[in-house]
Structure formats: C-alpha cells, structure tokens
Amino acid sequence: ELAAHAASVFKTRRLDGIQLTITAGPTREAIDPVRYISNHSSGKMGYALASAAADAGAIVTLISGPTNLACPERVTRIDVTSAQDMLEAATSTLDHCQLFIGCAAVADYRPAIAADQKIKKDNDTMHIELVRNPDIVSTVANHAKRPITIGFAAETQDLLRYARGKLERKNLDLIIANDVSNTDIGFNSSENAVTAIWQEGQHTIPQMSKSQLAAQLINLIAEKFFAAKS
Amino acid sequence: ELAAHAASVFKTRRLDGIQLTITAGPTREAIDPVRYISNHSSGKMGYALASAAADAGAIVTLISGPTNLACPERVTRIDVTSAQDMLEAATSTLDHCQLFIGCAAVADYRPAIAADQKIKKDNDTMHIELVRNPDIVSTVANHAKRPITIGFAAETQDLLRYARGKLERKNLDLIIANDVSNTDIGFNSSENAVTAIWQEGQHTIPQMSKSQLAAQLINLIAEKFFAAKS
Numbered sequence: 001e002l003a004a005h006a007a008s009v010f011k012t013r014r015l016d017g018i019q020l021t022i023t024a025g026p027t028r029e030a031i032d033p034v035r036y037i038s039n040h041s042s043g044k045m046g047y048a049l050a051s052a053a054a055d056a057g058a059i060v061t062l063i064s065g066p067t068n069l070a071c072p073e074r075v076t077r078i079d080v081t082s083a084q085d086m087l088e089a090a091t092s093t094l095d096h097c098q099l100f101i102g103c104a105a106v107a108d109y110r111p112a113i114a115a116d117q118k119i120k121k122d123n124d125t126m127h128i129e130l131v132r133n134p135d136i137v138s139t140v141a142n143h144a145k146r147p148i149t150i151g152f153a154a155e156t157q158d159l160l161r162y163a164r165g166k167l168e169r170k171n172l173d174l175i176i177a178n179d180v181s182n183t184d185i186g187f188n189s190s191e192n193a194v195t196a197i198w199q200e201g202q203h204t205i206p207q208m209s210k211s212q213l214a215a216q217l218i219n220l221i222a223e224k225f226f227a228a229k230s
Numbered sequence: 231e232l233a234a235h236a237a238s239v240f241k242t243r244r245l246d247g248i249q250l251t252i253t254a255g256p257t258r259e260a261i262d263p264v265r266y267i268s269n270h271s272s273g274k275m276g277y278a279l280a281s282a283a284a285d286a287g288a289i290v291t292l293i294s295g296p297t298n299l300a301c302p303e304r305v306t307r308i309d310v311t312s313a314q315d316m317l318e319a320a321t322s323t324l325d326h327c328q329l330f331i332g333c334a335a336v337a338d339y340r341p342a343i344a345a346d347q348k349i350k351k352d353n354d355t356m357h358i359e360l361v362r363n364p365d366i367v368s369t370v371a372n373h374a375k376r377p378i379t380i381g382f383a384a385e386t387q388d389l390l391r392y393a394r395g396k397l398e399r400k401n402l403d404l405i406i407a408n409d410v411s412n413t414d415i416g417f418n419s420s421e422n423a424v425t426a427i428w429q430e431g432q433h434t435i436p437q438m439s440k441s442q443l444a445a446q447l448i449n450l451i452a453e454k455f456f457a458a459k460s
Contacts, residue, residue, distance in 0.1 A: 031267070033386050034335070034410060039264050068298040105264070108351040118386045118410075121338045121362065130356040156263050156348045180264060180348075 014222035016057030021093040021147070022050050022101040023136065025065035027083045029110035031128060032119045040180075041105035043067030045152075045192055048214035049103055050075045056218050058099070063089045065104055083107055083133040090136055094145045099225055101150045102137030103176075109133060138170040148225050150174045156181040163197050174198045174224050176217065196220055244452035246287030251323040251377070252280050252331040253366065255295035257313045259340035261358060262349045270410075271335035273297030275382075275422060278444035279333055280305045286448050288329070293319045295334055313337055313363040320366055321373070329455055330377045332367030333406075335384065339363060368400040378455050380404045386411040393427050404428045404454050406447065426450055 024046020028036040043064060050062040051072035060075045063086055071077040080086045083106045109130035141149035151172045153163035163177035177195045193207040205216050254276020258266040280292040281302035290305045293316055301307040310316045313336045339360035371379035381402045383393035393407035407425045423437040435446050
C-alpha cells in the first residue's frame with residue numbers, strides 16, 4: 001500500500017524539478033496613453049496550467065499580460081503589458097528553461113507608432129497602421145537554447161487544420177487547439193475543451209473546468225516532454 | 231441631539247429618490263472575434279460614484295463596460311460591451327433619468343468593419359479603418375428629455391483648457407477633469423485627484439481614495455443638481 005501511495009505521489013509529481021516557463025493572458029499594444037489594441041483573454045487557462053504544473057512539481061515562471069487573477073501558489077510571476085515586453089521576459093528565461101508553454105493571447109499586430117499624448121478626435125475617420133509583433137512561441141521554438149515548446153491555437157474556423165499548420169510552421173512539439181467560436185468555452189468562461197496535436201497524433205479532451213483540463217494537459221505535456229528527452 | 235442626528239442623516243441622503251444613471255468602465259470595439267480596441271479603465275471611479283450615490287439615497291442604474299468589479303449594493307447594473315450598446319442602454323433610461331453621470335472611458339472610434347472570423351495574419355502590416363463612435367454623454371446632454379448631465383475628461387495635457395472646452399461643446403452641467411498622465415492616480419490606481427468644472431467656477435479635490443473622492447463628488451453633484459432644478 002505504501003508503494004502504491006508512493007507511486008501515486010510520484011505520478012502527481014511528474015514534472016518534479018523541471019524548469020517551466022508559461023505565458024498567459026492578453027497583451028496590450030498602445031495606440032496612445034489611453035487607447036490600446038488587445039485580444040480577448042481572461043488568463044484563466046494559462047493560470048490553471050501554471051497551477052497544475054506547480055502541483056506536478058515544476059519550477060514555474062508565469063509571464064502574464066494584464067489580468068485580474070491572483071498568482072498561483074509556488075509560482076513566480078513576471079508582469080508584462082506588450083508583446084515585445086513578453087518576448088523579452090520569455091527569452092530571459094531560456095538559459096535554464098526546459099519546457100515552455102505559450103498560452104498567452106499575444107496581439108499579432110501593434111500600432112506602428114504609439115503616440116505620446118492622447119490623440120484628439122478631430123476627424124470622422126482614423127487610420128491605424130499596424131505592424132507585425134514578434135511571434136513569441138515561434139521565437140522560443142527556433143532558439144539555439146530551445147526548450148520543449150508547446151503552443152496554443154485559438155481559432156474560429158477550420159480549427160484542426162490551422163492548428164496543425166501552426167505546429168509545423170512554428171516548429172512546436174505540441175499545440176493545443178481551442179475553438180473560440182464556441183461561447184460555452186474559452187475566453188472568460190471557466191470551462192474549456194481542446195484538442196492536443198503533435199506530429200504523429202492528436203488527443204481531444206472534452207469540455208470540463210479549466211483546472212481539471214489543465215491537470216490533464218500537464219499529464220499529457222509531461223509524457224511528451226519525457227518522450228522527447230529520452 | 232436627535233435633530234442633529236436627523237440633519238446628518240438628511241445630509242447623507244442628499245440624492246434621496248433621485249433617478250441616476252451612471253456609465254462606467256471601458257468599452258470594447260471588435261476588430262474580429264478575438265481582437266478589439268479599448269481604453270484603459272478599471273471602472274473603479276464609476277463604481278465608487280455609483281456606490282456613493284446609492285449611499286446618498288439615489289436610485290442608481292449603472293451601465294458598465296467589461297470590468298472585474300462586483301456590482302455595488304442597491305445598484306442595478308446593465309452590462310454592455312461596445313459604445314453603441316452603451317448608448318442604447320443609456321438612452322433607454324432617459325424616460326425617468328433625472329441625473330446622468332458619464333464616467334465610462336468610451337472608445338472614440340470603432341473599426342469600420344468588424345470581421346466575422348478571426349483575421350489571418352498574412353501580411354507584415356495591417357491597416358484598420360476606424361469610424362467615430364457616438365458621443366454618449368453629448369447625446370444625453372442634448373436629448374429632448376435631457377437630465378442634469380455630468381461628464382468626465384481624461385486628458386494627458388492642457389487638462390483644464392480641454393475640459394472646459396468639452397463642458398461647452400457637449401452642453402454639460404459639470405465636467406470632472408482627470409489628469410491621466412500622472413500614473414499615481416487614475417486608471418488602475420485606487421486613488422484619484424480631480425478638478426470639477428462648471429460654467430461659473432471650478433473646484434479641485436486633492437489626491438485621495440476613489441471612494442472618499444466619490445463621496446465628495448456626489449455632494450458637489452447634488453449641490454449642482456438642486457441648484458439647477460431651483
């Protein structure tokens with residue numbers, strides 16, 4: 001019985017001592033001091049993953065965009081605002097990071113110019129020129145000190161096809177595909193359902209609470225992590 | 231002593247039975263199902279005003295953009311997302327509204343077209359064409375069933391000049407000017423400092439907690455309200 005107990009403890013400490021970086025929440029890209037562009041994201045999924053990974057024994061650094069969530073226990077949080085800030089924080093962890101989960105809803109584009117002062121609304125129309133933001137998860141996955149790298153794909157159509165395309169294009173080890181057109185799940189919801197996709201297969205996790213889902217995902221991620229390392 | 235107590239209770243019930251509508255928080259203007267444009271606003275100032283007004287006996291309808299705040303006690307909340315939603319909710323209260331406080335950080339512009347599906351990032355740059363949003367507080371102040379109308383001005387420069395300009399141009403009874411270039415106050419801070427400006431004068435309230443400030447502002451607003459009515 002003691003052995004069984006030890007095995008179950010061992011099983012729940014699947015990421016014991018593993019250095020994990022996880023990004024969560026949205027980023028905000030300044031138009032001027034009062035206006036910004038952002039993405040819908042409560043941060044709940046990323047925070048749930050950070051919490052589940054810490055439960056599994058990982059040493060977790062959570063790089064978080066603006067959310068209203070409390071930092072999970074035994075997790076070190078770095079607060080950032082823009083995608084560029086987030087990239088800097090992420091690459092700063094790569095010296096020791098063994099596993100990277102990019103769960104943040106990073107803004108793909110930022111205003112080409114962020115105005116120092118509030119732009120006055122003199123006109124009936126306004127044009128904003130946007131430039132591409134760095135792709136954080138892809139930068140990490142193609143870095144010289146590349147950790148095992150997991151991404152997320154939030155899509156509103158052709159979910160699995162787009163997600164598999166991103167897995168290849170971004171050089172990821174695993175991608176978690178999330179259908180955000182379904183308003184029952186994702187974004188501000190406390191539940192989610194996802195399909196985890198890797199080179200040779202995929203696994204669908206049905207709708208459940210984000211904390212339950214996070215625990216299942218961390219198990220799957222631990223499996224892929226040790227398979228890649230062996 | 232009883233008379234003094236009654237007077238003090240009376241003093242704190244300055245808006246007894248007055249129908250008050252207050253807008254609070256940011257609005258979000260959809261670019262597509264995952265991306266939006268917004269303004270920095272925690273909603274704290276508007277919620278503090280709603281709470282102070284309810285304490286003063288007002289019958290408060292709080293029209294709120296996305297925030298993470300709990301609805302104050304004895305306040306009826308209507309949740310909205312975009313400026314157009316907020317305008318509709320605001321005008322729907324004008325049949326009975328006697329006092330209107332526009333505290334929301336309404337997005338001045340919205341994307342000319344909100345895409346049904348997530349826009350794919352095929353290009354290095356992207357242009358967003360924006361069109362002007364309705365000016366909610368100005369629409370209310372110029373309505374046939376015009377209540378006493380209070381606005382807010384969040385500025386990063388020439389605060390009092392811009393604010394006084396808005397008081398005139400928008401036909402407001404009072405405007406509360408807020409220097410948002412000072413990071414100690416405003417936005418996500420729990421403290422604020424403002425200058426209330428009306429046709430014949432102005433009054434500065436120094437930095438203090440948003441709830442204390444809200445109580446002082448409600449006293450001032452009640453004074454202006456009954457002066458305008460008499």
